[in-house]
Amino acid sequence: MEGRRISVSPRPCSGRRILARKRPRADGFVNSVKKLQRREISSKRDRAFSMSNAQERFRNIRLQEEFDTHDPKELWSQLPFLRKRSKIIEIVAARDIVFALAQSGLCAAFSRETNQRICFLNGSPDEVIRSLFYNKNNDSLITVSVYASENFSSLKCRTTRIEYIRRGMPDAGFPLFESESLKWPGFVEFDDVNGKVLTYSAQDSIYKVFDLKNYTLLYSISDKNVQEIKISPGIMLLIFNRNNSYVPLKILSIEDGTVLKSFNHLLHRNKKVDFIEQFNEKLLVKQENENLQILDVRNSQLTEVSRTEFMTPSAFIFLYELQLFLTFRNRSVAVWNFRGELVTSFEDHLLWHPDCNTNNIYITSDQDLIISYCKADADESSSEGNVGSINISNILTGKCLAKIRASNLSKCPRSYKFRNTVAEALDDITALYYDEDRNEIYTGNRQGLVHVWSN
Template identity: 50%
Template sequence: KKESWAQVKTMETAGAGSELGSSSSIGLKRTYAEAVPGDDSGKTSRRRAVLRDPRAELHARDRPGASRHPGLRCAGATKRFRVRRVDVDADDPLAVKLRRRAEGGVPGCDEGFRRRCLRERFDGMQLRQEFDAHDPDSVDARPPFLRRRSRVTEITAAQDLVFALTHTGRCAVFSTVEGRRLGFLNHGPDVVVRSLFLNRANESIVTVSVEASDQYRSLKCRSISWSSIRRRKAEDYGFFIFESEDLRFPGFVEFDDVNGKVLTHSASDAFFKFWDLATYRHLYTISRDRIAEIKISPGIILVVRERMDSHVPLEVRNIETGEVIKAWNQMLRRGRKVDFIEAFQDKLLVKQENEKMQIIDVRSLVNGPRSDGAGIVEVCRSQFLIPSSFVFLYERQLFLTFRNQEILVWDYSGQLVTRLEDHQLFHEDPGASNLVYVTSKQDLIISLCRQSECEHGTINVTNILTGKRV
């Protein structure tokens, strides 16, 4: 429903809204301000199985001072152990099979064993607690829409704390230890929270909100430590960050916990500023002169400048200092729009309308693309259709593409690794719906999917490497 305040778009993305298209990548969270006209670790119990030899117990009864009852020991009795050395042939088929099964990731290991291990991680899933983010007796929310019940759009958890953000902008925090709601993170009666970021670098939660005092036009960022929330002092201990920045449209703030940086773009000046994620200290500034887009990748920044007729100027910068590492002109076909340009470490993905997708090795570029085409892999456009978003898996050197509720896994040689079976997403845009999660080992993906037998969908856990549902 459209309202008369500023609409804030939250996307798992490195950028959106330009000719270069919008995409999504893991580890990034950018929040835009846009005016709308007219409106861990859990503890697991381990059970140790002890195998006893009946013959050993039989002989123990005949020893002096030994008890006739197994499990009881008389005074003065001693325990003796005889160790027998067994030489195992390294090439023995049984030894090889056991070693492969223990290592798990070696080709040739038992696929059924791996799948059983993955299933055991989720066998104990059951409902523990239920919380309600709606407070019908709330009197501190001044606008009527903040007092209405609305759906939960975002959930994030930190240790024993669970944060739930509703569509109307109320942010509730719950304690799994106490089993109840601790309060709301809206620091004023007319504050609308539009996005959350869990800052593990300094153990805080960052709320991105808009207020009625400026007609809901600019973003306000506030950092609240987890410890102050537990002490019920969220209102007293939270503090505003990036107060010097004018975050009205087209301004934005982007949090990157992979590199530990924050990127802000102020509407009142022509600068992009980078900040330290742990201390919120300003690091350096990049002038916006003819910059169309900035994309963040592990260790680097890709600066995409405004397109010329037959090329687009690109720069790769150091994420720590902002210094230019490499600059070149990426040649393009005249008269054809750019579908997307994405950066992932030393790889660059470029796609134009009705053209093949190119995967370019940035390290092979010296003074621009080589005439012999070395360092460039092309993927047929009939095979690689334009996705709605990306997720880059840094540990696996793979990337996921999302298109028409389907997920595909690709490598950087342009090969399709796998297609996730029985994994039709419930929503077409997973970045906007916050309903896709990749584990820290980047081996499993957990999503809300459509199932014919379930009207509200199911939560599916799928192995990314094999495409099989766990």
């Protein structure tokens, strides 16, 4: 569902660094790309109809199915920690298959046609899967893994056609980027809107850009002074090691690596940089205890936002079509424009996880709705206990359009085949995904269970 940057860490399932980019439109590579979670807001004319339609879509959602990633009998030959129950950290859906990745590194595929587990994707007993990426270009799933035989220190990528997985043949895929040394602090980042893959080999300080369609190498960037690379629609921002009073920056074409612009951005001396982000022609720079700076790189026009109005968020989601962005801070969500003005505050959307776990947030491809796992309000908490809810809110108005909560579904009969009741399924959700084609929400919890909520 989102582009991801996965970095290696010495231990499995720790230090997962994820950047996401904007969801591609059906017509291909438009001039937009996700940042932390790729999405774009559509400019539909009849928004009132869209809101009422959204309310109707989620009105009768119920708990319909439950999948279990835990199967000690089938996993007897795996690493010991793969045989234990582990929370779900990532869910991806492709066509009629739901993929669930546990924190242990175990990944299972389930069919929505038969509501049965198809297979586990761990190809060898010592494989620990770190992340998943669905490549729409060739209808395949890319798994990024580490291995016990390599002390969990190097990333390995593998691609498998969805059709093979549907047939229960997860071993029918093939490895990717075998020539690359992706040891700590190396990483791989998938960007499906620009149609590129970015790898970083820390061993020789080389960044490489590959074509996501056929995985061919396009060009390399070799410069030990590059501290970070940020990808935006059609371009890449190279952030170099800072001087005391400025940071050198370069903007490159994502297609061939041509330098489009080089410049220095002035900094306050002896103040750490909270973040530097590039979004189309806008550069956002924030230093500790300083105002937010929004620079238009085309004409060098600078806008400042008071540090008391804009405090450093824990995460962003950028909405390119309307030139807006979401910020996440202290469980709250807000919408801003690139003039530094607050556009929307959400009336009932207090996130459950304080660290802004982006696997618990989904924004629809039309960019009109945000679906999140949230804390219940005071009345709900007293009646339902410490159980959260799945909230569906309109991004532009901040209105809560629908809510999946235990009290609404208390009369739903518990199926004998489910381990969890409705309330238990809504207790401490650790991953969330919305399948827009099927109008189904998939959630995972600490027990390694996946629940299907649908009409």
